[in-house]
Amino acid sequence: MDMKAMYQRRSAEFLKEIRPYLHYALQSLIMSAVAAFLLFSIAYRLFLGWVTPAFPWELLCGAVMLLPLAGGKIRTYLQDADILFLLPHERGMNAYLKAAMQKALLLQSAAVVAAWGLVWPLYAKMTASGGTRFFLILVIWLLFKWVILYGKWAELQLQEAGTRRWFAVLRWIGTEISAYGMFAWKLPYGVMVLAAGSIVYLALLRVPSKYVVHWMLLIDWEKRHRAGVYRILNWFIDVPQVQGKARNTRIPTSWLPFIPFQASSSYTYMYTLIWLRSELLGITFRLTVVGIVILASLRSEWASIAAYLAIALFGALQLADLKRYYRVHIWHRIYPLPDGLLQRSVSSVRRTLHLAMLLMLAIPLCWTLRTPLEALALFLLTAAASWLYHRYK
């Protein structure tokens, strides 16, 4: 069996599957993307004119490099049925998985190049560096990306879920420290810390027990990645329901006392549970925490308002995904519930969650904006827009 060809075929099939939606999404996005790019270019140029070494540029550059270095997906396109058909060929899966790694490395390296290209003008100005250093550091970034990607793959094969979580935390923190060090310290020291950190990280990864291929986890992650792609496409066009795996989170009944035990609350109850057990809980939680950190660290009033609105918009888009769950299901046509209740309930759950998110994000604004009243006004305005969005979209 030609495993590499199988991987390439699956990759092409997935692209073919999403192409109609992708086409529509790109059509919708292209004008906004061009406008956003122009606006960003102007803002970045102004920022470069204004910025001085007193500005914490090392932290900003480290933050920009963090996501492309530490993040990224490894698409394996593995499916449930592979446990039956490919598991017996586990030892011969090298070519298949190598193809998956090569694709991930290629795409993620491109993201690293793009991020470094973005950071470079700021770095060049702050350190008065020339073009040679651009390429030298780029090579270091790419080598580091390779280490991190290899580490992430090894993480996925770990047998213990707890150990896997610790290694994920280590990967993110280690990457942030290394990236920050490359900007904050003299280049040779930065490179030494990064190299030493990489060696220690790779050595540590050899310690815990691993599977040859952690089939169940890779299949779960593949489902999540597919669901993630469809979730983003859903911002632009209605896409089929593709759900990630439900999380086995224990939710005591006493946690949902605000949902009355009555027929009209049936779907509110159901969609609250779906939100709690789907990927949407993690997305909402991460977005809120990151948003609070960003808003608490900003000092400019306008920057805070812009960031608040951007995070609010992103949150609304993410929560809109809830309506895609069980949009068409036989029980909805059998339960003795009025027509329209389902849509109203999904909107209500989305709106309530978004409102809670907006409220939490508004807390740091009480200190960033001139008066807490301004923060309250911004919150109320955004809440009204949110109500309209979740009511009609």
Add this chain to the structure above:
Amino acid sequence: MQPILEVDHVTGGYSRQQPVLHDLNFQVQPGEMVGLIGLNGAGKSTTIKHILGLMQPHQGEIRLKGKTLADSQEQYRQTFAYVPESPLLYEELTVQEHLELTARAYGVDKGSFQKRIKPLLEQFQMDALTGRLASHLSKGMRQKVMILCAFLVEPELYIIDEPFLGLDPLSMRSLLDLMVTVKQSGAAILISSHILATIERYCDEFLVMHQGKLIVSGTVETLQTAAGMPSAPLDDVFCSLVTRGVNR
């Protein structure tokens, strides 16, 4: 006595050009258990879909307690509970949450819900699995959740499609006992099954479908007379009836 279910000269199917059901006409009375039997493709599931309101008849009418779906959608649906052939669950909900969702949807109050679930869960050996997600259940367990949801509601009509697939013998017995209990309390049951030897002992009447038509209906004795096989088991009677139907 007003029938709980009236299927009145119904012709239906997916396409008007090629109807699957042809002039179906039957009734189910309260306290009656009726077996819907037929070969694969005879139209049993399509009949059930029409009764559930998932498909609209091309001709004729279906009434539950004298009301059509168009008269009052909510009242119509409130009359019955359905156990599908393949379990249809929400993957993000646990067993307990499925039961609670069903109770809410059918307007069962919290007190009645709590009173009803305990014996049901015990009867189907599901009491230790209430916190388990649907995605972590076996086919048989998923089927049990569907059965529990239907019996929790205590409707006037149970529509049960091939309920024994994937069930262990103990659960099959529990289901049959439960059907007898609800029947005795006045509820009607329309059950479709291929396990004729079992339903022969429990059903009051049978509807024999073949090629979308109701070829014979009535008690086992009526079917035996129609087949000219007095005192023969339902299995043999059924085979004779449908074979004759094919040759006709």
